[in-house]
Amino acid sequence: MVRSEQALALLATAFLLFIMPPGSQQGQHEKRLLNNLLGPYNVLERPVANESEPLEVKFGLTLQQIIDVEWNDYNLKWNESEYGGVKDLRITPNKLWKPDVLMYNSADEGFDGTFQTNVVVKHNGSCLYVPPGIFKSTCKIDITWFPFDDQHCDMKFGSWTYDGNQLDLVLNSEKGGDLSDFITNGEWYLIGMPGKKNTIVYQCCPEPYVDVTFTIKIRRRTLYYFFNLIVPCVLISSMALLGFTLPPDSGEKLTLGVTILLSLTVFLNLVAEKIPTTSDAVPLIGTYFNCIMFMVASSVVLTVVVLNYHHRTADIHEMPQWIKTVFLQWLPWMLGMSRPGKKITRKTILMNSRMKELELKERSSKSLLANVLDIDDDFRNVSTGGNNASMTTSLGGTFMRHPTTIEEAAVPSSGTQRDLQNILRELQFITNRMKKADEEAEVISDWKFAAMVVDRFCLIIFTMFTIIATVAVLLSAPHIIVQ
Numbered sequence: 001m002v003r004s005e006q007a008l009a010l011l012a013t014a015f016l017l018f019i020m021p022p023g024s025q026q027g028q029h030e031k032r033l034l035n036n037l038l039g040p041y042n043v044l045e046r047p048v049a050n051e052s053e054p055l056e057v058k059f060g061l062t063l064q065q066i067i068d069v070e071w072n073d074y075n076l077k078w079n080e081s082e083y084g085g086v087k088d089l090r091i092t093p094n095k096l097w098k099p100d101v102l103m104y105n106s107a108d109e110g111f112d113g114t115f116q117t118n119v120v121v122k123h124n125g126s127c128l129y130v131p132p133g134i135f136k137s138t139c140k141i142d143i144t145w146f147p148f149d150d151q152h153c154d155m156k157f158g159s160w161t162y163d164g165n166q167l168d169l170v171l172n173s174e175k176g177g178d179l180s181d182f183i184t185n186g187e188w189y190l191i192g193m194p195g196k197k198n199t200i201v202y203q204c205c206p207e208p209y210v211d212v213t214f215t216i217k218i219r220r221r222t223l224y225y226f227f228n229l230i231v232p233c234v235l236i237s238s239m240a241l242l243g244f245t246l247p248p249d250s251g252e253k254l255t256l257g258v259t260i261l262l263s264l265t266v267f268l269n270l271v272a273e274k275i276p277t278t279s280d281a282v283p284l285i286g287t288y289f290n291c292i293m294f295m296v297a298s299s300v301v302l303t304v305v306v307l308n309y310h311h312r313t314a315d316i317h318e319m320p321q322w323i324k325t326v327f328l329q330w331l332p333w334m335l336g337m338s339r340p341g342k343k344i345t346r347k348t349i350l351m352n353s354r355m356k357e358l359e360l361k362e363r364s365s366k367s368l369l370a371n372v373l374d375i376d377d378d379f380r381n382v383s384t385g386g387n388n389a390s391m392t393t394s395l396g397g398t399f400m401r402h403p404t405t406i407e408e409a410a411v412p413s414s415g416t417q418r419d420l421q422n423i424l425r426e427l428q429f430i431t432n433r434m435k436k437a438d439e440e441a442e443v444i445s446d447w448k449f450a451a452m453v454v455d456r457f458c459l460i461i462f463t464m465f466t467i468i469a470t471v472a473v474l475l476s477a478p479h480i481i482v483q
């Protein structure tokens with residue numbers, strides 16, 4: 001095994017020796033050119049023929065981790081015919097002068113995130129320096145319209161020590177950065193990257209300083225957020241609306257509302273992790289979720305009110321007059337609701353109000369059982385009234401009194417009178433019980449109908465609120481769906 005490994009190592013060495021050239025020979029013309037150029041060259045010297053003139057540096061940016069810096073070095077010119085037709089050279093940047101162009105608003109730990117590559121020097125003195133790098137800049141994020149937002153991030157490049165009189169930065173292209181090699185991102189859509197040249201005088205120095213600022217304009221793709229945040233929130237809120245259609249006797253009306261509220265709270269915690277943490281502005285989707293949360297919480301509170309109304313009895317609660325007027329008459333008429341055997345129209349509402357006014361002035365009996373309660377007094381008058389006594393007879397549902405004499409009407413005996421009085425007491429008791437039971441049943445029915453009216457009213461109001469809030473959020477956004 002050891003011998004086989006040694007044999008493989010010898011074969012690999014022989015192969016490498018075979019493919020490597022026997023010696024590296026540099027071109028005589030290029031060697032002589034480098035000696036002539038770099039011999040007297042000083043990397044600290046600004047390469048200009050006239051020191052009073054600024055050195056023009058063309059600056060560009062390709063959105064693929066590449067910057068493009070180009071300038072003309074006065075000391076690096078030669079006649080290509082004298083050096084065997086050598087047109088250009090690749091020289092390491094530490095051997096040449098290069099502009100100290102840095103990104104002012106860099107957030108990188110090393111401040112300069114570029115990789116040092118060779119400088120391409122041409123025979124006319126033109127120097128091209130294209131260092132790749134990953135740039136991290138400080139940008140202010142505006143989340144007012146999140147997730148329908150556009151972000152603008154500035155990348156400010158300029159010389160750190162040379163002022164505008166010594167080094168003049170010029171945009172390589174008036175269109176800004178080169179986007180031909182940009183790779184499409186799944187979260188952001190690139191709108192553009194315009195560039196602008198600025199001349200600023202800082203407080204530290206009286207000389208003007210030139211910088212080139214590229215603004216990266218990006219737009220968030222909203223398809224992911226629309227189907228993973230907004231649509232589930234609308235579905236949860238619609239489930240809260242279904243709670244108003246559930247009968248109160250089912251026993252799950254309040255449970256459904258509380259469950260939806262808890263599920264929405266858990267969902268909002270997941271949404272909060274995706275929203276950028278800043279207090280500069282409230283995001284649009286945060287405002288929408290807060291409105292939906294308020295609606296669901298209000299539905300739970302009103303569900304408690306509905307259950308309270310539904311389970312009220314006449315022994316404990318007495319229905320106020322304003323509840324009768326609002327929840328039993330006008331609101332059902334506005335919502336188009338009706339009760340079995342009772343039509344609710346504007347005409348019946350006005351007639352009921354007039355009848356109540358008449359009942360306050362004059363109370364008349366409406367049934368036979370109610371009239372029986374007055375017979376006891378009539379019999380007392382018969383037994384004590386003498387010749388001028390009067391008797392009561394029924395005619396057309398009402399009692400008429402007419403004078404009688406002893407000869408015309410027989411006066412009941414004392415035993416018969418006591419039996420009649422006992423019967424009347426029993427009838428009066430039964431009548432009162434039946435009347436009270438009817439009144440209690442009517443009051444319970446009124447409370448249940450009032451609860452039903454509140455349910456219907458909340459269903460309509462919260463449905464309109466959810467639709468209006470959703471449409472308002474979508475219409476106020478700068479854009480809805482960006483794929």
